[in-house]
Amino acid sequence: MAQQPPEKETPPPCGNELNADAAHPADRAEQLEQLSLAEQMCVLRHLPADEAAEALAELDGQVARDVLENMDADDAARILSEMWPDDAVDVLDEVDEGHRDVLLNSMTPEDALELRALLTFDPDTAAGVMNTEIILVNSDASVDDAILQIRSELEDKEMPYYVYVVDSMDKLVGVLSLRDLMLSKPGTQVRDAVGKQDLITVSFDADKSEVARILGHYNFLCLPVVDREGHLMGVVTHDDVIDILQDEASADMLGMVGAGQTEDVDTPWLTSVRMRLPWLVINMLNSAMSAFIVYMFEGNIAQMALLAVLMPMVANQAGNTGQQALAVMIRQLATEKFDRRKAWFAVLREAKIGILTGMIMGMLACFSIMLLTDNLLLGAVMGSALLLDMILGAVAGGSIPLILRALGRDPAQASSIFLTALTDGAGFFIFLSLAGLFLLT
Amino acid sequence: MAQQPPEKETPPPCGNELNADAAHPADRAEQLEQLSLAEQMCVLRHLPADEAAEALAELDGQVARDVLENMDADDAARILSEMWPDDAVDVLDEVDEGHRDVLLNSMTPEDALELRALLTFDPDTAAGVMNTEIILVNSDASVDDAILQIRSELEDKEMPYYVYVVDSMDKLVGVLSLRDLMLSKPGTQVRDAVGKQDLITVSFDADKSEVARILGHYNFLCLPVVDREGHLMGVVTHDDVIDILQDEASADMLGMVGAGQTEDVDTPWLTSVRMRLPWLVINMLNSAMSAFIVYMFEGNIAQMALLAVLMPMVANQAGNTGQQALAVMIRQLATEKFDRRKAWFAVLREAKIGILTGMIMGMLACFSIMLLTDNLLLGAVMGSALLLDMILGAVAGGSIPLILRALGRDPAQASSIFLTALTDGAGFFIFLSLAGLFLLT
Incomplete structure (x- = not known):
């Protein structure tokens, strides 16, 4: 915790001197991550066990796993014994189950017993992140x-x-x-x-x-x-809480758009593909439904191709409005205790914002179209569709996280995808059916 | 900091007893926020100054400002003097400049001097959040x-x-x-x-x-x-860092979609409208550009209304792909030091993900359309447009935060709006021009 001077030591003969100057375990870990696996293992083996333990605790999870799975089990066990139990458990959680047993069996029975107990807890709970070395x-x-x-x-x-x-x-x-x-x-x-x-x-x-x-x-x-x-x-x-907050903020933002909640730029790209693809497919099915709505009005569009020009603007604008409401609500759920009454007041607040911004944007769109096309009715249809879809977007953006939470799911997960499906589908339907009623014969 | 027992005191005669049991300033502040302004001021005036100071420090910024601006200046100054300087500055930052001077003039010259010095620092910098009471x-x-x-x-x-x-x-x-x-x-x-x-x-x-x-x-x-x-x-x-992290995570997510970066559900709704409206207008202008692209191909759509059905699917899918890349990159910039070389490797990684997911989704779309319409060429055009626009979305999603940062701007601000403009416009253009080349005569 304190800022300690680096202890003097002969640099390990590992073909590099990167680590000699690293004063702090977090910096040493950052430097280690630049090295090859063989070099990483060599450096860790030659460090005093307590320093190796500190560095290992700071390493990226996947790097730490590779090191532990390839290192001599006794060397690894010696380093693990020097780690704080909560850090050791974090690392062991990443290791393949079979090899985890090998490592635990190489430790003293007391250390192994404590770690085995901690390993039974869900890593996403209080017990999974707690520290047991207390006074x-x-x-x-x-x-x-x-x-x-x-x-x-x-x-x-x-x-x-x-x-x-x-x-x-x-x-x-x-x-x-x-x-x-x-x-x-x-x-x-x-x-x-x-x-x-x-x-x-x-x-x-x-x-x-x-x-x-x-x-x-x-x-x-x-x-x-x-x-x-x-x-x-x-x-x-x-x-631990600072780590949790950073992870949760990332999980919210990544989850919202259907990326893997644990992804970062070091995630192997094929793993990212596997995590994102299911949501892309769901998004595709959603947008196929919106497309079907447009297909029902194919005749209208054939009569008046200009409808196809304006239609995406309605959907896009309502989508943006909804995402603004979505972001406010997801963050609120992440940072505050939030009772049911207050939650629905917040949706009401979004509805009011949706009505006012919808009226302003709707009038803007209406006048612009009247000026550009001299078609007063087209302007009115566009403006009304925009207003209605933006209100829907605002209410949906505010409600979706609450509904997901009520269903026992993560309030952020894929919320943006569901929202877009709704604002697209409804936007196309409202605009094209109003156009059918008032503009076409 | 420590968990202290509530001190015994006679409950203030403020028409409620809510606060009598509140053991911790954070809880007391939460209860205070439920009261009317008059009750809040009454409770704070009757609390011992150190407890009032602790509660005031935990109050929501806008609530604290209202209290300070309406309270007797001497009472307010007495409470402010008991606050840690960094907390007092946070609160005073919210107060109207004229009244801030009144409050500072009611304090002892030494206290006022220290606070005036701290108030000169930008509240978003280290000096703006630092504590000066150190040993x-x-x-x-x-x-x-x-x-x-x-x-x-x-x-x-x-x-x-x-x-x-x-x-x-x-x-x-x-x-x-x-x-x-x-x-x-x-x-x-x-x-x-x-x-x-x-x-x-x-x-x-x-x-x-x-x-x-x-x-x-x-x-x-x-x-x-x-x-x-x-x-x-x-x-x-x-x-302080925990507060900063929660604020930054919210600012990232809210900024990305063009909501106010400091918004929460307690923000007055008209303030939210004012903060969101400029971005909604920019989004409207962006989508007008996309609409203009569609307008250039109005003839194609009049010939084949089915194009208007499929066109939003291309844009939507590429938009989702791009947002996944965007979220990964924004969070990475928020949590890690990130050198230029590594940043562009991360864009390359997104490009690879875009190519593979684009190929998979493109083929899916191609086969589905061939099955549904028996139109082999339409399927091929749709699949190719999807592939190209998804690659563009992935690269743009990865690059936009880096470009915004290089321009000295917040990497998240309105990034989703810029991204959607790009994937919509390019998606419409690619799909409709490929259709014009291969499907229409």
Whole structure:
């Protein structure tokens, strides 16, 4: 965590000196990612185990997996033992199941036992991202004993900013910051230093995005994770939450348009094709439905080809309006607790925005077309279709994430694709049928 | 920061008891937001100033502004003085400039001076979000003196997890965690405890998204902010970064579709209309250009109305392909340092994905149309147009954020609107001109 000077060491004979200057594990990991697999393994083998562990924890998941699967199992186990358990579990989650067992069997039984327990949790839950190396203090102890205990345990624990106070049944009764402890009068009992706290904790099976929301809401450094009986299982720390927030923001944006939620520019391109193709096919089927609507009005278009010119403008404009509403709603669901009443008020708000912007854009379109074509009725049809489709787009954009969430799905997933299907289909239908009623005989 | 028990107090006579149970400022703020302005002001006036300050810091910006602008200036100044300077500046940034002066003049000259200095910084830079209440330790002091100093300053400072070590010229020479200090042998000089550090700092005028990226990269709790000469100005803390990340993720998604980057469901709807309308107009002009392309081929459509049925499918599919590339690239730019070479490799990757998905979707479309219409040539024209437009969409989706960034603009801003203009216009042109060449006489 702290900014430590690089320790002196003889550079490993791995055919490069990239790593010699890297002061921080995150930078060393970035440099490692530039090397070949053989060089990566060589560098990691020659680093002190604790530094190798820190670097491995920072490596991209797929790079770390390749290294662990190809390295000598004993070397790998030695590095894994030095990692914080939550980081080790993150890496092991990537490794092929068979090889994971080989690695775990090469570790000491205690280390393996702890990691196996952590590996059973869903990596998308609080328990899947929590850290188990925490300082527990008994509520009967004195503040002075607690400080002594902390000083003796300090080296083994990741971030002793808080100590967790438990009763004789190991249930969490309170949280003290180092600062609280240092400000307590000598001789005070830990129980009295805790006082009566409104404990804010999270259940072990809570979704990790919920964990991030709570920690962000309260500006905590760590959030205790408890089981159903209130026993402390571990803590989620602020740096895990920063990772979760970055992942969630990406997942929202990528999911909205039907890309793979875990994609980045390092994803193998064929993997990206496999993740995106199903949504492209769904999009194609959606747009085939819109095309069928146009096909029903083929006769109208044959009579007046100008309709085909204006038709995409209606759909495009309503699509854009809807996406604006969609983006606002998806982000709101990602950052805030959101009760049902407030959610539907937000849809109403989008509807009002849709009506006003629809009226403005509709009138603009109406006048422009009247000026360009001298066809007053065509302008009126275009303007009305635009207004109606934009209102629909705004309401749909606001509702789709809420509906997806109510169905137990990710509110962002493919929402843009569903929205476009709706605004395209409805836009074509409204415009072409109004045109059929008022413009053609 | 710590989870403190609520202090006992007589509930204020404000016609509600909502706030009596709120243990945490963030929860109290959430409850305050449900009240009328008069009730909000009454509750804040009756709270102890430090608690009112904490609650005010957590309030939504627009709510906080209304409270400050309507409250008695002396009451408001009393609360502002109790806030951490970075929080006070955030709130004051929202207040009308004239009233801001009134409030500052009601504070003590020292407090006002500090806030006025902070208010000069751009709120989107490191200096605009930094905290100035930090613990400075001279490098000549002993570790024991430093610990004594920290214990005496602890109550005034926001988060003493690190102490900042400066030389006699006030230049930053190192950072020590509380943990480092507690582990140092008594009698050690602070200078020796620091050793030789590779200092990771950020310049005061760095963009706040860059600050978030660096802090997230190194998993730091705080990042020191320095001026051009290396003097320490303040620190940005992990909780600020969590706020920045949530804001940036929202700004990316909202900006992409041309909504206001700071919009949420609490934004007054007319404000939203004002923020979205310019982009809707630009979108309309873009789609008018696409419509003009269709208009050039009006004769073709009059001959074969089926073209108008298929034409939107080409544009829609290429638009979706492009948005997938766009989302990947925007998120990558948001979370990682990204050199020019790697960026264009990422565009190449999108091009490959576009070619393969384009070939697959093109063939699907080609065969479906041949089956449905028995028109082999129409299928071939549709398939080729789809392939070409999807490749264009993928390359454009990958490039637009890079181009916007190279132009010094936000890589997300309106990117989806530009992309759709391109895929629509090109899709119509390619499809209708291929149809003109091969299908019509």
